[in-house]
Amino acid sequence: MHDEPWFSNEQLATILKALPDPAFILTRSGRYAAIFGGSDSRYYHDGSVLIGKWISDVLSDEKTAWFMQEIGKALESRNLHVVEYGLSGQDVRGLPPGGPSSVIWFEGRVQALAFQVQGEDAVLWVASNITVRNDYEVRLRIQSETDPLTGLFNRRKLMEALSDQYEMFTRYGTPMSLLMFDIDDFKRVNDEYGHLNGDRAIQVAAEVCRSEFRSTDIPARFGGDEFVILMPHTDLAQAVPIAGRLRLRIAEALRLTGDLGEGATISGGLSQLLPMDVSCHEVLKRADDALYQAKRAGRNCIISQ
Template identity: 65%
Template sequence: MADLSLFTTEQIAALLAALPDPAFIFTRSGKYAALFGGTDARYYHDGSSLVGKRIGDVLNAEKAAWFLAQIAVALAKRGLHVVEYRLDRKDVKGLEGDGPDDTIWFEGRAQALDYQVDGEDAVLWVASNITTSKKLEALLRMQSETDALTGLANRRKLMQALNDSHGLHARYRTPASVLIFDIDNFKDINDRYGHLSGDKAIQVTADVCRRELRTTDFPARLGGDEFVILMPHTTWEQAMPIAERLRQRIADQLRELGTLGQGATISGGLDQMLPGDTSSEEVLKRADDALYRAKHGGRNRIVHHGA
């Protein structure tokens, strides 16, 4: 801890003014009592005009209420209170079309002061712009959950979605169906035309899924030429026409690849979550069994597990 007696009042003021991140003094009622620092021009504008205003004068009601709640928490716990929050144009009064286009993320570090300011309990609130790290975090998360070839969800993201859907089904009996399918004779495509052609067939199949499925449906590439479609709030009877339309559309698009897609079709297995399922893997296993039957039944068909 520095010995402040070594510094003059002017030097301490200069040190506070030089802080890269802005440090606010907020009173319990939400008054901007003081502002120090914020010199990093990459992230902050001059906020001196805020001093004397109240949070409710600057932010909309919902965001202002959130700040007041965080100030109350910091005052109650006395120790350091750390939060992450976002601000965009709609949160700030009067910005309208003049504010930043992107959401800005901050880490707030609030510490209760041992003395009152303007007759009120108060906190020191240091706001650090963490937008860059948040964007990097979101990018890494997307890359870890996205299949590089197709842009669909990968196996990891699929299993998370299936588990979430199973939780809803177990708790509220919310229906959900699962379709698993692959491209018929895909090995022949790879053997005759090469793996790049096989990749093209997989990409075309993924494009049809994006175009033909409902916005609530969840398509994913399980691996190789195998795909899974999770259809929330859908019984297998409701899912069957969707699966059949998908089968027909994929065959149509694969035929447009010319010789490569000549006669290319898909086979699929369909089932829904059942009350006795203890995990999402059970419905996936039943759908996979139905896919096996579709293959041995002549291909180019969708088979329901119970059929």
């Protein structure tokens, strides 16, 4: 005696339709063979119009190539294949005006089916909208890498970037210069004008760094009133006039704040990666030594080493 099926075909169809996330049956050649679920109207629209279309009818060439590649991986491994991907308005063909203005992020869980669909291998692709989670993770990452007072990279992120630059130098010989500077007599600035104005001086220096350096350069607050700037693809000879111009720009900006009397100046140490360096810390130490030389030389100057 056989057990009776728990659900009728109609009930199973109702259950599949009620799935919160959409589940796509995609063939190896890239055709939407079937779609189930997607009932969570907060995130999904009716996708039934996709059935019978090709992925290339719906998505840009670049995204189509990516989807086809991931389908192929899932069919090859026969194991659950999990991917994260974003879709923007530019990725989807034929969107009406007023479509999404930002990237929508998904987690795709892709599993090869044990049978063929429409005469070819196929996968089940369940797409879950993870935009909220992704945005939260991005905010956490930014907070972990950013100095809250200035908005520049913090020391931890700087050291990661410096390590990456050192690896590029040792592998390809790509030059990089490093500038370390701080605000002269910063303790006096705090004592005479107050800690709020001291914070403002640090913020002004950071603003000048953002405006003066290229998008490929990496300015960071190293700690207190101390800053470090990484200048990739820049040797020492090229970095010297850049650092000199920065010194003048920051002094002028601090003077114009009107909150620091005659204003304030900076002193800096400048160095570059060298073939004999055994770690990224050596260029940092040379710049630090040069900074102290600038202090002993009377401040308001940049010394190279």
